[in-house]
Amino acid sequence: MATYSFSSKSLYPYITLSLKMNPQSTEQKTLLGYHDKHLNKLGTIDPKALPIFIEERYAPFLVTRDYIFNVSTEKIFNITENVKALKNFNILKRIFANILIIPGLIIALIYVLQLFNSENAEILITNNIMNLFFWISVLGIIILWHDYYRTKSHPTRLPNAEPISTKEIEDIKMSGFKLGRYSPLESLYFFSEDALEILANNIKKAKFDSFQLFQEIISEPLSKEVLNRSDLHIDKTTFKDLGISEDTLPSYDLAGLRNIIIYANEAAILTKARQIECCHILIAFFKAYPVLQQILKENKNSTEILAEASKFLLHEEYVQNHSSIFDTTQTYYKNGGIARDLVYGWTFILGHFSSDVNESVARTQEVFGIGHKREIESLTATVGKLSKNNALLIGEPGVGKSSIIKGLAQKINRGDVPEQLKDKRIVQLDLNSLMAQASKKKNIEELIKKAMEELTKAGNTILYIDEIQELIPAKAEKSGSSIAGMMLPYILESVFPIVGTLNYADYKRYFLSNQSLSNAFDNIEIEELSPEKTLEILTAKVPFLEGNFRTYIPIPALMVSTELAQRYIHNRKLPDSAVNVIESTCSWAQTNGINRLTAEHVAKVVSIQYGIPVKSIDAEEATKLMKLEETIKQKVIGQEQAVHLIVETLKRSRTDVRDPNKPIGAFLFLGPTGVGKTYLSRVVAQEYFDRGEDIIRVDMSEYQEVSSISKFLDTGGDSGFQQNKISLIDRIKNNPYSVVLFDEIEKAHPNILNLFLQLLDEGRLTSNLGETVSFRNCIVICTSNIGSRIILESLEKDQSMWSEARDKAIIELRQAISPELYNRFDEIVVFGPHNVNNLATIADLQLQELAKRMSDKSINLEWDSTIPMLIANKANEPGLGARPIKRFIQRNIEGKIATEIISQGTKSGETITLKESWIR
């Protein structure tokens, strides 16, 4: 799987963000190869280490599924020399054509003179020479028009590259290229005039100066903007600092330029450009020269970002020049015209609470349904049927369900649908407007009945209902609406196609239980878009966002938005979550007077909005991470090994050296009661997530029966607002960044423990209603008392037996839980019982907490250094850990302090000293 990495250096010194592409999006479209002329052998070029062939014997080429692009040194020389020579010729041609036009201007002058009744003018007008002058001028105009418009009317167009099948790639790697199957093309034919001219300018005496060429390329306006969009700041003034010189970008024989041309050709094809432009040569430079690769690396940038910026800018330029509906290269979206209602009849009533999707998409240049080609095709097939032509688009919020409807509307508008769907229109039912209309005018039943009659008569309509579950009786009864009952016959009889959208949970809740209803619809499941497609959507929105928020958005900011949305926002899916992140960042930037977004800004807004600690790991943060173990050890006494194991895992997670598809950490804490298992979990929550001591605690003893699986996987649903009914699934949905503590897992039913396999392995759990919640940002801690007895008994006899006791406890654990579950924990941490010294330290900590509470009331508390040890000795109850200490302090010390305050009348600012007598 291809991965391209990006990150902002200052933002993530340790973290490298990466956009992982799904296999579909990583389909290879090009292959680079070379021909060794001496040995007559063909080979592939490794895209990770692109060479420059200085020797003539190696000829680079580029292969797509159907074409092979070549370039030869001879051709480069020939064409670039032509460019130079024709430049002068064209100047002469234009001068000549302008001279031809001059007689026309004279004629115009004569006609002006005629207006002033000049006798000479009269004579001239009747003269035959006037005709000659006029038609010569026309010839001049023809020459100039040809010169100006020739490349505009018939521009060069690179062919589209189709994906090369995996089998073919494997064949090529195994047995080499079979060049006969490709149609040969000359790379240089696809260069733009500007790019060719720049190449020609830098070829002197059959050599090309790569340093000079690079300088010219980065000064070209489009390339300049590509660098700017990519957050790369390179210009002549920074060359020295960046190590760009004639040594690092040397002069080569013309043969060396072939590689640059082929790599630029590849960049142009992969960015779906129409021609090879200067920005593609720029990308080729960054791919081929080590010094430039190093600059990218140091700036945590990549050629993929440059390519994305080029693609965006070229597309923008193209759209600006081709926005006319008369432009035949653009798709014209039909809207039916002014008299379409003569055919279909009016929908007066429905019009009050609906909108025409076809009309709205015809007004915009935006392309809908990006990345959902399969789903749109499936929807087209369903609504085109004669019976059972209703469709349900089922998907999680944000996956682009409404975009699919709009995509279908665009297909209808451009006539790219089967015959039976041509001239159809999609009407979206607006339930809120319907309610408003019902309260204003007639009753709802009457409105619905008339609207349905109109739809039946109109005959050309596809009804689209967003959140269709609102119509279903079970749901409708709750909301007091009776629309469902009236619409059901139309749904069941498929009088006209109805397309509804809803999520999985609602589908299971309202449709699966109703056989006839679910049978009336074809289900189309919508999957979350890949980051690559999401980036495409975000890029398409950039002009709109920049126009609205007056903020410059470089490509890395978009990439970070996609990455952070995919990783951290789980209540909505891509692309909507990423769109939301970038829009929020733009809005935040506008409020704060920031006119250029950076990756840090995006991360900051995600942090603010979602309470997710994606802030930069700056020096302070790094120090905090380094000191995490020390900090936790100050709070958790006597469990050094447990703390060390956990902190190591958390460090790995924070620096992203972990599998992102699993929870941040999965630990099993073993040990007797009161040794600090739960307390350590709370401290981790506090130190790692900055969430106080707030953890999600699940008492597994509540899930002892097999029937409790459904309770475990329950969602709160409508009753979810009641605190006591919030389920585990809901709590994770609301707090994806949490420590989740499953207490006493050995008490849960084995079938429930089986659910942990999925949870720990894939970092997700699927609810009863089919909703999936992610645990990938959680620290999962399970506790168990298995082996406690062994530990306590062993240590009672001999404290030095700890290692043996721990091993015995683990053996007992392995007998109690399945090996699959055992293996899924990152660490099994055995907590040892506290000795009296640990208990004394814990007592001291407890007293410090008490002193802190007292200081809030301005009463000081002090004690002798012997007091904690006295408390430890007095309160120690073997096998119960530190809990008796807390109880002892509450009962004895706090009680005595209270008595002291009342009896002695202690006032603010005074000090109470703990007495040994209080302990004895």
Place this chain on the structure above:
Amino acid sequence: MKNDSLQINTKNSNPVFTDVDLASTPNFLNYITFTIKDLLYWWYIQMPIYYLKKLGRISTIVSDQLSIHILIRYFFLPWKRHKAAVGYFIGITTKLIYLPFALSIYLLAISGYSILILAWLLIPLVASLFILISLFL
């Protein structure tokens, strides 16, 4: 072959790509000959095709905006799908009244643009003819 059309297009639309090594024979006559050939090819082959495509687009737009296409397609459909004699009568009559107006606007637009294409084709010929007449008659 797909690549033929691509190569012919690029070669013929730009003298830079010609196989004739113009640079090795620095003769302006070569350039002039090529430019004239290129101009004639562009004016009489490429541009008429381009304009015909545009005529097709104009036809689509006007037809769509005036609903001509769907009115003809559903000419015999009854008014509001009311399948009775009255429905058919009203449906066909309304279309009969509207279509002549729409079609005349459509024809006007199409014929107007066709005249422009014709003028395009004639201009160089007429210019050359009149220059010759002015010179020799």
